Amino acid sequence: MWLKSLELLSRRLLMCATHHRNTVRVTSPTSLFEPTSKVLILRHDKIGDAIITLPLLRILRMHYPAMQIDILLSQHNASMSARLKQYTNHCWVYEKSPLKILALLRALRREDYDVILDPMDNASTTSSLIIQLLRCKAIGIEKSNAHVYTYLVPMLERNSVHIIERIAQTLLPFGINPKQESLELEYPLEKSLLRQAQQNLGEKTAPYRFGINISAGDRWRYWGRENFIDFIKQFKARHHDAEIILFSAPSEADEAHAIAEAVAIKAAPAVPSLDEFAAMLVQCDLLLTPDTSVVHIAAAWKVPQVVLYSRAPGLPMVWLPYHAPHRALETSSDFVSAISVESALHAAEALWQECIPKIFCPTHA
CATH class of the missing domain: 3.40.50.2000 (Glycogen Phosphorylase B;)
Structure with a gap:
């Protein structure tokens, strides 16, 4: 059974490799989503990446209290779930096992997200595949895998602008101007x-x-x-x-x-x-x-x-x-x-x- 699932996944990956979206560039605050939209944020990397994403999550939750905000973590930063739960509804964990990947993809497809938000400013093959396999709208920073996104936000100067300010650009399609928000880090401890x-x-x-x-x-x-x-x-x-x-x-x-x-x-x-x-x-x-x-x-x-x-x-x-x-x-x-x-x-x-x-x-x- 799982071999058949892997075969189907392989076919989808092949289709994804040739599929390009019509992308829209969003360069100023533009409200594109409903207050109750379902959003999946991709952060399947390291602990530091999850920590620097906390300001983005905090701001999004403050502006959209009724929004379903879920986040996809990895085995390397799943320990951050306790810190993220105050701003998210659910934390998924990506594990590099064929069977677990298939189960995760099925679960994510059942959620029927309105949009995926990818805050990475480096092109990620894993992020690209997840976005295309889930077949829903996606927000991302303009970079080499720009074709997988529905909405593109500007890549700010990488040699002079801090990473926290760069990824905050992904708030623009939610009608939020990151320049008017506090991007201070937080790591609350009891x-x-x-x-x-x-x-x-x-x-x-x-x-x-x-x-x-x-x-x-x-x-x-x-x-x-x-x-x-x-x-x-x-x-x-x-x-x-x-x-x-x-x-x-x-x-x-x-x-x-x-x-x-x-x-x-x-x-x-x-x-x-x-x-x-x-x-x-x-x-x-x-x-x-x-x-x-x-x-x-x-x-x-x-x-x-x-x-x-x-x-x-x-x-x-x-x-x-x-x-x-x-x-x-x-x-x-x-x-x-x-x-x-x-x-x-x-x-x-x-x-x-x-x-x-x-x-x-x-x-x-």
Whole structure:
């Protein structure tokens, strides 16, 4: 039975490959949908992508309280469903299994959505196939797969406009002007989570807490054990007013403990959920992290951060902390480890002086 379903899916994919829509360009706020329309938003990628989509969801829900807003996540960012539920009716999860894909497509077709909203500003083969297989109207940013969309919104300058502002253009077909809306990030955390985080980290051993996140999901984003050790040693020597704590994903807890032991600092305990991890992160007064979802969680809480990026020449601007104090360090190398300890120290020192208030010392009065 499932082989027959796969055959039918293959035929549809072939038909989709040659099907082009008549697209309409929407360059200003234009109300094209009813207040009770059914919308499916595609966000089947990573945690950071889901976090930066929260402002879009919040604005859409505020303008359309009766609209059915569903979102399609992936196995990689399904943990964000708890944060998204305040603005969505249902969270679907895309899993890369033929049988599960078929079941998902059937369920999505039964919903009979009025429109699919694809906020990605990179062309996604998966998004294109979902849109064409569901055979309903679709909104997308103008890019190489523009033919799959019914309504196209402008691609803003990728080297100067933040990704949050770029994807907010997809609100135009709902009659919403993103320039008149607050696009601030959010990552709300319950008080109980924050209290538990304080207990997990213990009392501060210094006036300020400097968090260092070593995890980034990809090996090319790992700064390197020696870089972290060298950085921490030098920063500790300069700042006795800072308690340094290492953060990592549970899968990299051993690496975090190895670094922590080498420089005699504390590693934050491994926790089972993203929210528990986030609640500990936001206890920090300053962060150092590679480019990962941590950047956007911290930005939502306005935690100052030094962020390590790898960007090959010609690629769009990196996803900076939105409207939050930061220093961004970039390398054109394929590996973040090419960023020097000296440049990271300089950035951390500058941000420290800018954001951390001086401690009053009576002996120097």
